Amino acid sequence: MDTDRLPGCYRHPDRDTGIRCTRCERPICPECMISASVGFQCPDCVREGSGTGRGGPAAHAPRTLAGAPVAADPHLVTKILIGINAALFLVGLLVPPLVVQLELLGRYVEYLGGPVGGVSTGQYYRLLTSVFLHAEWWHIAGNMLALWVIGGPLEAALGRLRYLAVYLLSGLGASALVYLLTAPNTQTLGASGAVFGLLGATVVLVRRLRYEMRPVITMVVLMLVLTFVPLGGSLSVSWQAHIGGLVTGLLLGLGMVGPRAGKTRPLIQWTTCLAVFVLAAALVVVRTAELT
Known part of the structure; x- marks a missing residue:
């Protein structure tokens, strides 16, 4: 046989x-x-x-592969995310001090003797607001192109709400690892951590559909090479954000498209999201305890 x-x-x-x-x-x-x-x-x-x-x-x-209702515009959330990133980039050009108030910083002092700010002082919103900020035009252009190419098909497969959860939690996971592993005064911003999360979820999706894995694996390898090989320029790449986002996206992808159709599938999906959130929160708590 x-x-x-x-x-x-x-x-x-x-x-x-x-x-x-x-x-x-x-x-x-x-x-x-x-x-x-x-x-x-x-x-x-x-x-x-x-x-x-x-x-x-x-x-x-x-229904989509993940069990969500099929939307008339399967790329709507991706378009909205790109619009938010573009709008905040323009606002940052007009009001530069606003970027300092929203970017990821563990602990800093604006001037000698001034008040202390940062995530360690309770400004936890920086963990997510920093995901929507960019420093240079090529920075946002590259991230938004990747968001459109990777995010569009993933949104069609997951559905709007599940896709948004993967994006935001991947950004949070990326920020949590940056906060844990970098110096507290390290300035970090950009959507690349969230985009790496979408890429991680896409790897799981392609495997689930039994499609050819080589193109998506090649993309992962190429993006990791660009992460660890310095190309020059005034803006350094945060490998912590990229690795944190990629691992978070892989975990969320397993929870979103791994379960078979059935009554327990939504429970598994949203429990996975909750578990990832708790894990990111735990990293933040540990780092905050070190800095205070």
């Missing part, structure tokens, strides 16, 4: 195929493939999603 043979299509058993429906995971041949927001679906799942199957429209509303 040939154990390496591909499975046969569930409707045409004599046709071997390596493609599976992204909803029910049954093998489907090219004749049965129907394009979905991510991957392909079988005719039965498409028929159920359109409300013509058993249970009606309410029971079989179209």
Whole structure:
């Protein structure tokens, strides 16, 4: 018996195929493939999603791979995030002192004898506000291009709310590791940690869909090379943010697309988000105790 043979299509058993429906995971041949927001679906799942199957429209509303409702604009959150980053970049150019008040700083003094500020003094909002700030035009241009290329397809696969949770928690995880491992007066800002989180979740998604892994692994390696190989310029790269975001995104990706469809899937997804938040909070508490 040939154990390496591909499975046969569930409707045409004599046709071997390596493609599976992204909803029910049954093998489907090219004749049965129907394009979905991510991957392909079988005719039965498409028929159920359109409300013509058993249970009606309410029971079989179209869903993403992660179980979220399919949105009319699957890239809306990505567009909004890019808009927020661009708006804050322009505000920062007009009001430079505002950047100092929002960037990631563990502990600093604006002037000799002045008040002490930073995350260690209770300014925890810096852990997230810093994710939406950028120092140079090429800094924001690179991050927003990566956000569009990586974030768009991931949003279509996860759905809006789950995608936003991955983005924000990846940014938080990146900031928490920066806060833990760098000098307290180190200025850090940028969306690259959150983008690395989206990349980590994308690795899990591609694996889950059984797509070719080499392109996404190549992208990860290339971005890590750019992280650790200095290219010059006035802005240094925070490897702590990139590694923190990547690891956070991998964990969240496992929680979001790992569970199979069922009643427990949302519980697993949001419990994973809570666990990641608690872990990031724990790192912040540990570092704050060291600085106070």
